[in-house]
Amino acid sequence: xxxxxxxxxxxxxxxxxxxxxxxxxxxxxxxxxxxxxxxxxxxxxxxxxxxxxxxxxxxxxxxxxxxxxxxxxxxxxxxxxxxxxxxxxxxxxxxxxxxxxxxxxxxxxxxxxxxxxxxxxxxxxxx
Numbered sequence: 001x002x003x004x005x006x007x008x009x010x011x012x013x014x015x016x017x018x019x020x021x022x023x024x025x026x027x028x029x030x031x032x033x034x035x036x037x038x039x040x041x042x043x044x045x046x047x048x049x050x051x052x053x054x055x056x057x058x059x060x061x062x063x064x065x066x067x068x069x070x071x072x073x074x075x076x077x078x079x080x081x082x083x084x085x086x087x088x089x090x091x092x093x094x095x096x097x098x099x100x101x102x103x104x105x106x107x108x109x110x111x112x113x114x115x116x117x118x119x120x121x122x123x124x125x126x127x
Contacts (some may be wrong), residue, residue, distance in 0.1 A: 012036065013052045016075070026082040029053065038070035040065060043102055049078050059084045061091060061099070066097060 016113060017030040029049060033040055042062040050060050059081040066075045081087040 013048055018056060025081070025083075025086060026090070029080060031076050031078070033074040033076060034123050035072050036074050037067045040074050040076075041102075042104070043099070045074075046078065047081075049076075053080075055080055058081045058082055059087050061095065063091075063095070 012034050014032040014034060015029070016032060017028070019028045021028055031049065031052075033045065033048070042065055045065060046060045046062045050056065050058075061079045061081070063077045063079055067073070068075065079087070079091065081090075
């Protein structure tokens with residue numbers, strides 16, 4: 001991750017609303033991310049929410065990230081489901097396809113970085 005999570009005295013994640021929607025069997029979290037305007041990506045934000053609220057084993061879906069005008073503040077809306085199949089029923093499939101594209105691109109970049117590190121460096125003799 002490219003962000004610093006712990007400042008020691010305050011957290012980057014500030015909770016605005018945390019609602020249990022029992023009708024749709026999900027938890028809806030709205031948070032502000034201080035100082036990350038233009039730098040925060042949706043999967044990084046979902047990871048931060050997962051760590052902040054200790055949501056391991058649950059499906060955290062970033063619905064919207066909105067940067068505030070004139071501020072370095074990002075407001076995010078996240079849905080937390082216990083079951084991925086229920087999430088796929090309720091949420092637009094376009095969101096899932098975008099998340100899958102991002103995950104595939106990240107995995108491809110990591111594989112390319114590992115190949116670059118693992119590849120032996122050829123020595124060039126200059127005479």
